[in-house]
Amino acid sequence: MRPAGDVLFWPLTSDGGYTTKSAYGFIRQRRIRTEASSSSGQQPHARFWKTLWVVDSLPRCREVAWRVAKKIVPVRRALRVRGMQVEEECPFCGMHPETIVHVLLCPVVARWWFASPMGVRFRSSDIPAYFLQQIFDQQDDHLTGLCVTFLYVIWDLRNAMIYQQKVPEFTGIMAQFSSLLSIAEEGALVRPPVENGLLARNSWTRPGEECIKINFDASWVHSAPTGLGFIARNNLAQVMAAAVAFPIDATSPIIAKALAFRWSLSLAKDLGFRTVCLETDCLQLFDTWMKAKGGDSYLFSVISDCRDLVSSFLNFSLSFVRRTGNSVADHLAKNSSKFHNSVWIEEVPPELESLIHADVIASMAT
Template sequence: MTTDGTYTTKTGYDFVRQHRSRHAASPSSSSDARGHGQRKSFWMSLWKAQVLPRVKDVAWRAMLEILPVRQALRKCGMEVDGSCRFCLESEETAAHVLFQLPVVLRWWFASPLSLRFRESDDPASYLQQLFDTDEPEVISYGMTMIYAIWEQRNNLVHNGIQATFEALLHRVPTLECADSSGSLAPGPARVEDLRIAWRRPVGNTIKINFDASWTAASDTGFGMIARNNNGEVMAAAALGFTSASSALMAEALAFRWSVSLAKDLGFFRVVLETDCLQLFEAWKKNRLGDSYLFSVLNDCRDMVSYFTSFDLSFVRRSGNSVADFLAKNSSKFSNIVWIEEVPPDLDLLVTSDVLASMAF
């Protein structure tokens, strides 16, 4: 109040400001200080992102848990079914519909970002995991993904239109963002700009991507997928293996296994692709040696004469995601060969590869 006891908006504002200043100056724990710093960094990342204001608005509402999901509507007293329209089982929360749904988790992993989130019930923690990448293109694309997923949810709820990964992947690049000057600039980077995409083989050659998963405990798994120049799956396989002395040896053994499979499957013109640069360089140098590595590579060279055309190429890990998935899940799929199909969990990754390859 003023000195004469009259209340005004200005005096109310001054009171709140002084109260907050005293509270901020009061002793606090180091964890509180860190938390304040993290929140400040979080908000800076959100508002600085080069995305449309409406995209920021959805991310902001998700962070504060004020998106009009069914759980929030019920809390406001509305008599609505609280279950998620995607799965029809769990309660629809912001964290659930944007990050936790099995189909949405597959979307995130199959997207150009290839993200796997740590599970949480707090939407802000998922956004923080996105911001922790500290890469502007990833943050922009991820925030736009959130907006596009929310759009897909609304189309399903209000229009009965079934959400699909293809629609999501095509929608994200169409959303433009504002640059620092306020003018419109191209939206989040296209698929091929954010990752090294899988590319189709030339002519009637079969491309075989392979990978190995290895741990210090020597638990090893192999994965491979063979596709033609239309992106169609010719074969896929996974094998659990339990003895490899190093990650490089695991990759070499996966190479030999893949060459042998290609021979057994009757492929004649092949190019194998690895994301292990050491293996690629060792193969190209074509040096002799007495080590187990050279012995395995020599086995591969002996089998090469079977093919009318053979080559080994190198690709970044982001272009080898299907084989990587099979290798890491080899204990689940162990010693299985699929002909002209893949496990259901891989459908989105294969589709993402094909869509990305259309740019080349």
């Protein structure tokens, strides 16, 4: 590994490289925070945003809910403020200006919410983000998925009224609602695990003969030390080595994963492995490696170190696997604080034996 030199680092992007988009986002978010602090409106907490993206509904429905909570829905009042010559009245009731709050509180829409299977009642004091947060706080996954899906149906119906002059009927609303729920349910059961066009495995598989498969991972939490995990196994699913590193400084999840990648390559080299295939559950890291682009950011500096290390092996490959196929490395990374900097040769901590056994069973079925 070549000596590391000083590099410029921009803290507002995951790879440390400056972009005008990130600078614009920083200015915009600072303005939003300033406006929020001077208003009496309640803002959703961090758990709300984390939960939103795993709600049991279609991605298109989650996106609309996110836009409502962020107040970036292109309602008529917002469009007029930006200088567009459009009618301002709500397309449902035709009596009040269409604002983001009115999207939920319009008397016509409110009746549909109450008549739906959720039986939701609105209060005049509700605001979109707070209303959604109240639903999420009930910790009822089924109810949350229903509400997020119904919100999408309302917004889709609103667009159909404006652009296609369709007249809303409650039976049609419920038919679309049921259809979306069915698609979401069927998709969860039969949809193959595809990430950005890449078919990913759900479970750990054995490498070819004379190859050592290395799974690695990093556990990153904001404002906390990062931990790294490493597990190497042969074609018989036997453990050749395992390791953890803690604490590691990383400024973002992608930087943490890249540091785990570099550390794993260095460790494999020190252990004398000659033919290796590495697996990561970080799609962004995999894409960055495959695109082979360079740059001045810290991320590309770490990736460049990895390319130098690869030359130490007779054969090398990096592949992408789902988190369920990287469970051992994930567990090691998350529990690295218990072991600090440790290396095990041909063994693992006892708590990992069940995960190792599960991988062996999974590899026999593939």
